[in-house]
Amino acid sequence: MTVQEIFESMDYGTAPESAADALAWLVDQGDRFGHFIGGAMTDPGQVFESRNPANGEVLAHLTQGTQADVDAAVAAARKAQKAWAKLGGAGRARYIYALARLMQKHARLFAVLETLDNGKPIRESRDIDVPLAQRHFYYHAGQAQLFDSEFAGREAHGVCGQVIPWNFPLLMLTWKVAPALAAGNTVVLKPAEYTSLTALLFADMCRQAGLPKGVVNIVTGDGSVGEMIVTHPDVDKVAFTGSTAVGRRIREATAGSGKALTLELGGKSPYIVFEDADLDSAVEGLVDAIWFNQGQVCCAGSRLLVQEGVADRFYAKLKARMDKLRVGSPLDKSIDVGAIVDPKQLETITRLVDSNIAGETYRAACEMPESGCFYPPTLITGLSTADPLMQEEIFGPVLVGTTFRTPSEAVDLANNTRYGLAATLWSENINVALDIAPKLVAGVVWINGTNMFDAAAPFGGVRESGFGREGGPEGMMAYTKPSGSGKAL
Numbered sequence: 001m002t003v004q005e006i007f008e009s010m011d012y013g014t015a016p017e018s019a020a021d022a023l024a025w026l027v028d029q030g031d032r033f034g035h036f037i038g039g040a041m042t043d044p045g046q047v048f049e050s051r052n053p054a055n056g057e058v059l060a061h062l063t064q065g066t067q068a069d070v071d072a073a074v075a076a077a078r079k080a081q082k083a084w085a086k087l088g089g090a091g092r093a094r095y096i097y098a099l100a101r102l103m104q105k106h107a108r109l110f111a112v113l114e115t116l117d118n119g120k121p122i123r124e125s126r127d128i129d130v131p132l133a134q135r136h137f138y139y140h141a142g143q144a145q146l147f148d149s150e151f152a153g154r155e156a157h158g159v160c161g162q163v164i165p166w167n168f169p170l171l172m173l174t175w176k177v178a179p180a181l182a183a184g185n186t187v188v189l190k191p192a193e194y195t196s197l198t199a200l201l202f203a204d205m206c207r208q209a210g211l212p213k214g215v216v217n218i219v220t221g222d223g224s225v226g227e228m229i230v231t232h233p234d235v236d237k238v239a240f241t242g243s244t245a246v247g248r249r250i251r252e253a254t255a256g257s258g259k260a261l262t263l264e265l266g267g268k269s270p271y272i273v274f275e276d277a278d279l280d281s282a283v284e285g286l287v288d289a290i291w292f293n294q295g296q297v298c299c300a301g302s303r304l305l306v307q308e309g310v311a312d313r314f315y316a317k318l319k320a321r322m323d324k325l326r327v328g329s330p331l332d333k334s335i336d337v338g339a340i341v342d343p344k345q346l347e348t349i350t351r352l353v354d355s356n357i358a359g360e361t362y363r364a365a366c367e368m369p370e371s372g373c374f375y376p377p378t379l380i381t382g383l384s385t386a387d388p389l390m391q392e393e394i395f396g397p398v399l400v401g402t403t404f405r406t407p408s409e410a411v412d413l414a415n416n417t418r419y420g421l422a423a424t425l426w427s428e429n430i431n432v433a434l435d436i437a438p439k440l441v442a443g444v445v446w447i448n449g450t451n452m453f454d455a456a457a458p459f460g461g462v463r464e465s466g467f468g469r470e471g472g473p474e475g476m477m478a479y480t481k482p483s484g485s486g487k488a489l
């Protein structure tokens, strides 16, 4: 089934007109998409397939960007930037509010498209990804409105080159685009190769909102397009979210170029359960921490540390809960765990888990689909702290677990990683929680909860998880520089 056929067969519920509008746009494109440059879709060029990971069917054909495409996108962004900045914060806010409202109007379509393209459960795209994306635009429309007073003495960098991963395609786009626009920058964005459809739908929201041509440009394709964008001499600021390996390459490639840079990279976040924790809640939290989005989450609580006295009880509860998780068609609203994003990622997860010879592997006894990119919720215990599985990001529904005796041992184990993105701790004792939290080396620490995001709360890592923050006033600052410094304006 193609995207068009799926949309045609869907019941749009409460938003028939908006979905029909967007559907009309998709049908107009055929199933071949060009780039969004200078306010219009380009003709498709050399195309590659974008597939539904749940069943392997081709959803659409997308264009592999070239140097000429990137040059055209950067030129369009440069041409638009001065006037966009001159509009002033309140002027820009009008457009950003319009984008937020359009995303709200087309929420259902965004959610379905994201689920088809990425494989995440529809419940998550509908209730988490898309609402958070809208919220990000509303929040940054507010930031734009305040820009001239709150950010007096600062101005936009100019043209921003933005490269994003496949795990939260729309949400990562909004984290990049909304603050950049609010501060008066224009952007050239590359979505991940296999999850570009919601970015292209967003491009159409830009058109519908009447956003001035060239303020947002989207070029699709593989990593080489990302490289062309981040190294382009006329890009003033680079914002990247993705793996630590690619982040390192980007830092090397931009060193000495004068470009501003923020990197949001990988993680191996600890999830600490103290013996006085409410164990049932901690198990539910863990389901969210590691099986949300099939564990393909930068801040996934992928390293369980549980205090020895309650370890047996906790593991028993956890395994019982794992067995009840439902793995299956991402479009099914009752599903907890959807599809892995593509066969290559599935292969990586399988290879890593199969490399485990030192520990004990427990696979959830849940029913598995017969075909498609699926992997069962998995727990590996009994590994030494130096084991690669305890140290490397698996980026799949795989939890590794170990025990600790004392709070200080918990802190040592938690910080025994090259990453520092997030950490979670569970305790009913506020003194323990408040004592331990500041000792954890992580950009964000959650207490008795996990994966709590808000557009107003800055998010980002330390160590090899990157630098810079997205969200909140800190996120806005990253898209500005002192007025009058540099070439951009």
Ligand code: TAP
Residues within 6 Å of the ligand: 163, 164, 165, 166, 167, 168, 190, 191, 192, 193, 194, 221, 222, 223, 224, 225, 226, 227, 228, 230, 241, 242, 243, 244, 246, 247, 249, 250, 264, 265, 266, 267, 297, 298, 299, 393, 395, 421, 460, 461, 465, 466
């Ligand atoms: P990557 O392989 O690093 O890819 C990220 C993006 O960079 C993709 O669009 C990719 O293109 C592009 N890219 C590849 N090589 C490049 C190069 N040399 N120069 C410029 N761009 C290049 O990551 P991924 O596998 O998509 O995403 C998973 C990783 O992202 C995990 O490590 C995860 O922890 C991290 N992540 C971090 C955060 C935060 S906020 N810290 C949030 C989400 C994800 P392709 O389309 O060809 O892949």
